[in-house]
Amino acid sequence: MTRELPTRVSAASALPPSGAAGIGFENVSVAYGSQLVLDSLTLTVKPGEIVALIGPSGSGKTTALRAVAGFVKPTAGRIIIGDRDVTHVAPCDRNIGMVVQNYALFPHMRVEDNVAFGLRARGVTAELISQRIPECLRLVGMEAYTKRYPRELSGGQQQRVAIARALAIRPQVLLLDEPLSALDAQIRRSMLDELAKLHRDLPSLTVLYVTHDQAEALTLANHIGIMRDSKLVAFGSAQALYRNPPNxxxxxxxxxxxxxxxxxxxxxxxxxxxxxxxxxxxxxxxxxxxxxxxxxxxxxxxxxxxxxxxxxxxxxxxxxxxxxxxxxxxxxxxxxxxxxxxxxxxxxxxxxxxxxxxxxxxxxxxxxxxxxxxxxxx
Ligand SMILES: Nc1ncnc2c1ncn2[C@@H]1O[C@H](COP(=O)(O)OP(=O)(O)OP(=O)(O)O)[C@@H](O)[C@H]1O
Ligand SMILES: [Mg+2]
The missing domain is CATH 2.40.50.140 (Nucleic acid-binding proteins)
Structure with missing residues (x-):
């Protein structure tokens, strides 16, 4: 089970750089011990685009995402965000938001404090925080739930709050690792619609979306990458890959x-x-x-x-x-x-x-x- 808690961030990065930023993997390899789990991945996510990475269990999707977040160090290659080589930049200074499948909200904090967490860690003023909390919760339809604790929310609601928390620092890049897979089928469908709407509201947000679910990928993504055995084996627009699969x-x-x-x-x-x-x-x-x-x-x-x-x-x-x-x-x-x-x-x-x-x-x-x-x- 993947579990990431938001990392404490430096005050220097309190104000994110403006403008959309793409993601570049340049021949990125990751190994755990002697096991190569990401093999020379080269992939570009254009600014403001949603790219879905799909593939069977163990094919390296989460590893690719964690390499962008900075939670794993590539053994070779470079990770680019915008025009910055972030391969050796600390996770907290990459200006990314990340959401994983199992909510990972702080159980002892109310919704508003969960959303404010990243901002407080950056030393953002109380005034700005009090503006940003309702703004982010509104984006995910949760503005009426500020005082609740995570245990008082459904799975879908918790995941909405997790998305709001990831957006609070106004990241240029949003990394989503199977954000809907713990939800039942009906909620998943409505959350998919909401994610599509969220991206219409925030068109400059660049999204890398990892999923097992091809329907999610086809619904949301501009481009899809298919992983198999640590390698990217296909990449293209959703329509082109579906209509003319390369293999x-x-x-x-x-x-x-x-x-x-x-x-x-x-x-x-x-x-x-x-x-x-x-x-x-x-x-x-x-x-x-x-x-x-x-x-x-x-x-x-x-x-x-x-x-x-x-x-x-x-x-x-x-x-x-x-x-x-x-x-x-x-x-x-x-x-x-x-x-x-x-x-x-x-x-x-x-x-x-x-x-x-x-x-x-x-x-x-x-x-x-x-x-x-x-x-x-x-
Ligand atoms: N911390 C770790 N230590 C050792 N091996 C790891 C570690 N994390 C992942 N792996 C291995 O790396 C490979 C790729 O794992 P990864 O989590 O990227 O797969 P995935 O495509 O996200 O799979 P899933 O769809 O099941 O989430 C797997 O063989 C996995 O066992
Ligand atoms: Mg995974």
Whole structure:
């Protein structure tokens, strides 16, 4: 469980530098003993942008965030905030706010004192503090709760206060480490909306957001980085990564794509190519300009597969139904197609197919991306 308490800060940094500041990782590596847990991370978060880092447990996301905060020292590389190299700057002088998943409010302090903590540590005047507390609590809709103790608040409310506390020093950079993961699904959704609104209210705030949850990343982030085994294996705009994942890992992790191994790519025209999947010819977008004759992966999202109307047409596959799940607003169907698994999600079906039945599915070439077969970059 991650737990950071706000660090006592120097009075010299009481007034943050003005203007938006981006974050730069330049070949940053971090090791614990002999274990390399962040491997040459190079990544830029532009000023005022939200970048989400996603990836499986243990892939190095929190370590990357802690390197920006200054809680871990890189073994190599540089961390830049704005135009400052902060690699060797103390955490308290980096002008960052940080929120972690388990609230980490001071239990013995009222909401107002929690929010004021960082300001008092900086020797800010009582007058400024009394302005700043309601201002920050208003940003997160908690201005009516100044006198409460953390134990008198729900989890979502505590996390709002934690965000207000992080914002009180007017940081240029806000680091969020799974801030919503301890909350239940419904609160998470409303907090996501509030975080989006917060960023509209504070457009110059640069945010690095670590999450397991791809939906959070897609909803909030301008750009998404995908981590795996200490490395960044994909980076791009949320839309581009989703639509044209650069490798199998990115395709499966962000949006849980179906992946089919195919052979012998042949160009049809500038954007489209055909590939051989078993006995079937499939067409898709050759966005990555894969060379003719190469093997590749066919990537298609579950909601882009349609139940075939009957007559033969392009991009049709027939499989055996292995699973049918009704999930309220959709039916999720698993098919075995030539020994590979294909998942389809459809609007609820009046007559779902029976297990073991043969089922044909169709997909539009425009909804298919061909992805490099080699997984060396992911
Ligand atoms: N203080 C530490 N000492 C030793 N190893 C550590 C320490 N903190 C993290 N690690 C190791 O570093 C690796 C990356 O951890 P990190 O916390 O960055 O992962 P993460 O991607 O944030 O995972 P999660 O999604 O579970 O939070 C893991 O193998 C972890 O065991
Ligand atoms: Mg983590």
């Amino acid at each position: 199998r890992f990115a395709a499966e992790f962000l949006g849980r794509a179906n992946i089919l191994a195919a052979k012998s790519l042949a160009t049809i025209d500038a954007g489209l190519a055909s590939v051989q999947f078993g006995q079937t010819l499939l067409r898709g977008r050759n966005h990555h300009a894969l060379p003719e004759g190469s093997d590749c992966l066919v990537c298609v999202r579950p909601h882009d597969l349609r139940l075939h109307p009957g007559e033969a047409c392009g991009n049709t596959l027939t499989g055996v139904v292995r699973g049918v799940q009704w999930q309220g607003d959709l039916h999720s169907i698993t098919l075995d197609v030539q020994g590979q698994t294909l998942r389809l999600s459809s609007t609820p079906l009046a007559e779902p197919p029976a297990l073991g039945a043969s089922l044909a599915v169709h997909f539009d070439p425009a909804d298919v991306t061909l992805v490099p077969e080699s997984d060396t970059n992911g």
